[in-house]
Amino acid sequence: MSYTVPIGPYHPLLEEPEFFTLKVEGERVVDMDIRIGYNHRGIERLAQTKTWEQDTFLIERVCGICSTSHPIAYVNAVEDLLELEIPERAKYIRSIVGELERLHSHLLWVGLAGHFIGYNTVFMWAWKYREPILDVFERITGNRNHYAMMKIGGVRRDILKEDIPDFLAAMDELARQNEMLTKAVIDDPVLHARLKGVGVLSKKDAIEYAVLGPTARGSGYDIDVRRDSPYAAYDLVDWNVIVFPEGDVFAKAAVRLLENAESIKIIQQCLRCLQELPEGDFSVPVDQIPPGEGIGHGEAPRGEVFHYVRSDGSNYPIRHKIRAPTFQNLPSFKASCIGETVADVALITASIDPCYCCTERMIAVDADNGKKLLDGQDLIRLCQEKTERMRKRIKVST
């Protein structure tokens, strides 16, 4: 006998709401359907009513977590239209802001993932280590979030030479903490048992669904816009793309943790390069946007962000298409969730880093009489209890 498990659509916490319908037989998920659009704000249409300059700040509001990735992709698109080269100093500052954002976003994810499987220590650590990154943000941009740093032709604020030693010290400290956190997660036998082989997305499926970011790189699909189509300063510094072939939840977690170390490396190199360059030269003036088309993309924490703009020579874009990475990553659940248990679906959906809140809204309903069987709290409890059972089996004390 099969039941239908509706998940969503409203989440009070993160990003956008979405609605999953799971068809389950006993514990196994046999089919699923996804519905989005509950938070569709018509930003693409709104962008057509604002000037090119204003759009940079409107686009920042697409997402609160990766709030600088969209402006970076947007200014890349407009600069592609203009065929404009930006000053070297601006390139380094763009990379620094982009990588700081990746760090805080990945740490946020690691913390929440830890909470869902019953590792609240990981949650406390990760969020504690995330805090100094936001402090660095505040000193560079004036804000902990929504930085308003990007503009067409460069960046809006400089990074001052006298601040750089403090930022380098903060990165050294973070590198130490991140290494400890990475080792604690990657070497933990219970996490191996709990996460390995769960929610496998094969490389073939990853390519067909064109998934992006850590979701792709955790499935052995080696793509990263920062390397493949270099923008900002990514081709001026030395770093590696992290790829794991397994495709399970563990691989995606490992990709994110090891990427943090690469981000720290990029930031450190960019800061040192800034020390060598003269202050002040961080943007070029842009007078007019000529008619034409521009395409820009950038690597957000969750994968490639893609922007397409078309101009008719006026002050406003006549079309602005925005594609966020989760739009490509979400449909891949059809390949990775089917055949898994309900206790693991919360984890698998979390593994692409969409919105956790959906799990809080899960309610299992008996298809015959509509009686409530499980709600969000029950599902988190199920997920945590399964970890606890494994812990006892492997004889690890908490």
Place this chain on the structure above:
Amino acid sequence: MSEDILKLIDQKFGSKVQIEEKSPTRAFVMVEKEALLDVARFLFQEHGARLCTASGVDTRWGVEILYHFSLDPINKIVSLKVLAEKPFLQVDSVGSFLPAANWIEREIHEMLGVEFLGHPDMRRLLLPDDWPEGEYPYRRT
């Protein structure tokens, strides 16, 4: 993966395509409607191109649809441009063989009213259930 992908497209599809190379990393290929699926298959299956997304633009003559394919190893984005002419706004569905195009075609269908022939699942994705049929929020008129 071939460096001169544009030359290959030109050789294979000749009169059905018109190529505009905007810069070393960007190219637009105007495709006749009936050749769209063949060119898309050629890019995805034979050259491993990744479908980034598609954009629909409402113009005087119909809805222009751009399928943006990224050839990551050679750092090039090839955008296939196809026009769904008024008044029918019909075009073959790339989503019929490529799951990555499934959602974006549903979005263009809802927002601009293009009908994708052969799409596996044309249910609503974004607009609310009580949104009136036949009203398309991203149309310019």
